[in-house]
Amino acid sequence: DTGVSQDPRHKITKRGQNVTFRCDPISEHNRLYWYRQTLGQGPEFLTYFQNEAQLEKSRLLSDRFSAERPKGSFSTLEIQRTEQGDSAMYLCASSRTGGGNQPQHFGDGTRLSIL
Amino acid sequence: GESVGLHLPTLSVQEGDNSIINCAYSNSASDYFIWYKQESGKGPQFIIDIRSNMDKRQGQRVTVLLNKTVKHLSLQIAATQPGDSAVYFCAENLPGSGGYQKVTFGTGTKLQVIP
Numbered sequence A: 001d002t003g004v005s006q007d008p009r010h011k012i013t014k015r016g017q018n019v020t021f022r023c024d025p026i027s028e029h030n031r032l033y034w035y036r037q038t039l040g041q042g043p044e045f046l047t048y049f050q051n052e053a054q055l056e057k058s059r060l061l062s063d064r065f066s067a068e069r070p071k072g073s074f075s076t077l078e079i080q081r082t083e084q085g086d087s088a089m090y091l092c093a094s095s096r097t098g099g100g101n102q103p104q105h106f107g108d109g110t111r112l113s114i115l
Numbered sequence B: 001g002e003s004v005g006l007h008l009p010t011l012s013v014q015e016g017d018n019s020i021i022n023c024a025y026s027n028s029a030s031d032y033f034i035w036y037k038q039e040s041g042k043g044p045q046f047i048i049d050i051r052s053n054m055d056k057r058q059g060q061r062v063t064v065l066l067n068k069t070v071k072h073l074s075l076q077i078a079a080t081q082p083g084d085s086a087v088y089f090c091a092e093n094l095p096g097s098g099g100y101q102k103v104t105f106g107t108g109t110k111l112q113v114i115p
Helices: none
Strands: A005-007 A010-013 A018-022 A031-037 A044-050 A055-056 A065-068 A075-080 A088-095 A110-114 B010-014 B017-023 B032-039 B043-051 B057-058 B064-067 B072-077 B086-096 B101-105 B108-112
Touching: A005 A088, A005 B017, A010 A018, A018 A088, A018 A110, A031 A075, A044 A065, A065 A110, A075 A088, B010 B017, B032 B064, B032 B072, B032 B101, B043 B057, B043 B064, B043 B072, B072 B086
Parallel strands: A010 A110, B010 B108
Antiparallel strands: A005 A018, A018 A075, A031 A044, A031 A088, A044 A055, A065 A075, A088 A110, B017 B072, B032 B043, B032 B086, B057 B064, B064 B072, B086 B101, B086 B108
């Protein structure tokens, strides 16, 4: 079990630029989640995939945000035309299906700083 | 550096003492609860979970208690160690459609262990 991997760990960019983050879930997990976390707050849900299907999106996910999971394995989160308010930690989590509730396991996140 | 524990309620405990971290959850329909530990610069780490049909569950040095009557969850850490210093989040799960687990995180409590 290699855990959830996220890349890059840190991203600094100028306002207005596009950024893309990658998440590699635990290999046997077919559920994948994206969250955003700001200082002093708990993670807030952004979106959820089961295999390659994006089944749920939060209202936090504006039109500038898009997530994909094309082959049901890794996922990418893209933010277009970044704004100051996008500065946050972006966390990815994955979980199994079946056997009732399963805990989500998190990566160490990508910290985004908008200049 | 940045701290995920900024502006959070803080619990200070002497090394070797027991810690109790409390959490009030919001939705009586939540059927599954999870405690996470988050160290600075890292993602949330799964500690222990409990289903709503239970009121107590024990792990290694940790115990979770669930009181559905008052919608209260607690995490007890026995013989607290310096490595337990972190921010602790409780999370509640609402059953969703398509097997989606809608997990909502609480505010978090910062645990400081005094050597």
